Amino acid sequence: MTVHETTTATAGPKKARQDARGTKVRRRRVRAAWLFLTPMLVVLALVAGWPLLRTIWFSFTDASLSQMGSANFIGVENYLVYDEGWYGLLADPLWWQSVWNTLFFTVISVGLETVLGVIVALVLNAKFRGRMVVRAAMLIPWAIPTIVSAKMWAWMLNDQFGILNHMLMGLGIISAPLAWTADADLSMWAVIIVDVWKATPFVALLVLAALQMLPSDCYEAARVDGISPVRVFFKVTLPLIAPALMVAVIFRALDALRVFDVIYVLTSNASSTMTMSIYARQQLVEFQDVGYGSAASTLLFLIIALFTIVYLYLGRRQLGGDQ
Template sequence: MAAVPVACTQDRAPAPPTLAESRVRAAWLFLAPLVVLMVLVAGWPLCRTLWFSLTDADLKDLGAARFVGLDNYTGEFGVLRDPDWWRAVGNTLLFAGVSVAIETLLGLVVALVLDADFPGRSVVRAAVLVPWAIPTVVSAKMWAWMLNDQFGVINHVLMTTHLISQPLAWVADPSLALGSVIAVDVWKATPFMALLILAALQMLPTDCYEAARVDGIHPVTVFVRVTLPLIRPALMVAVIFRALDALRVFDLVYVLTSNSRDTMSMSIYARQQLVDFQQVGLGSAAATVLFGTVALCTALAITLGRVRLEGAAG
């Protein structure tokens, strides 16, 4: 009886990783230390803050904290039922919206001016960055002296030029305080926006502008149809960065107006609950809501920017 041949199968060797897979692995390898550091520096404090927001923790004795669920959020004395919190939310959103809008427009104008070729351009670029280079607390204290209603230089100049008839309490008057804070923030943060936009302008190709100049297209049309779409990604990044800073504003407002309800931001409200009132649970709840607000605004900004870019590309 003839033997029946048996087919021998050999295990195939695994396919070598593709170039894309190798790059992904290398990227994760390089990012691993940063991810671990972020978890230790940001992740642990965030989780601890979230836990404290669910307890009745007191600054005097954190070990005696008891779990109270969502009482610090929606309870009778919770953050979301406190009129001062919603006032702080309104102040923060108004501050962020107005200041970022003005800074973006002024930063775009300054960047366009600095992008032009004129004598002394390097000196002007360095001088424009001075307000941004000054520490926030120092600049806020400097402006607090200048805006003082009794001996401030702002009132002196305005009264000398007969623009006002009597000194104004710029940071004490409820109708002027928030506007004064916004003006100081615009003075300080506009160079940051200009720097990011200028970097984008420096990367633009010159052949498009040469073709437009040869065709005799108006410079305004070139800016709207060519420059603005090309710098839109960098502009979106600059707006997101500034919006995040504006939503988390603390030092500028606190130095200029302290705990004033007329200018209190969400960060100052959380600090007041934590330090002044020593209510760690309520302060942690306010900080958690602030974190969620910032994260939500960031996600919306990135999503809307991506949709606009994809729509423009399509």
């Protein structure tokens, strides 16, 4: 037997033992992970799972707010039914208007927050005097409760005594006060302005944390090679901060898809800004139609779940391809 054959013969059992030991370690880690996760999953099932199942069940009944216990099963009539015409949630033009408003609000607000958040993070990542004070001041909009900031902006956007109209008229940009929250053509943009003002610091904070973790040797090499800062950003910085940016975008998109408070405070039940959450609240509380409102809430949940699954799938494929 040659030396090579002897080495191979002894290495085979050794490798098998190492694989078996590695498998045992992985199994032990999996059991430990499930041991720690089980209490959280149980609490989550009780706090979120049970109300969700109840909502889905009510969406197939004719339950009302005054007679919750005597609800009757009616199938999919709350969603869509034909009785000499189409009726139900999917045949309601106001529902589809609220879906469009929600998607429009999500795309515009999250897009602006992402771009502005990256710009603010790049500025705060630079070294200048008073940087810590500016960073602390940047978090003030995010720290203010949404109801408080929405009410504050409602006063600022008032068409009679709002400071925003006063400033724009003083600069000569407008000649007459604008009804920001009452005009159907301006109300959605007013809501977007308020949301961008509040949520941009959140995106900037996550991006700033990612920027501070980047290796400096890449930028030193680019500086030596004379590469322009714009090209360095798109070729080096942006790919490296993509995971953190993806987390920020998905968190903000989920918040935007279920937005309620800021729009309800500024414009109440106006059809021009009504979102899916406001539509569901109107059916549940004002019209006391629990079955119909539960159907709207169920569709809202399905839309958010579908968006999350698609976004995570595409993000995982992109990150895997980069690796």
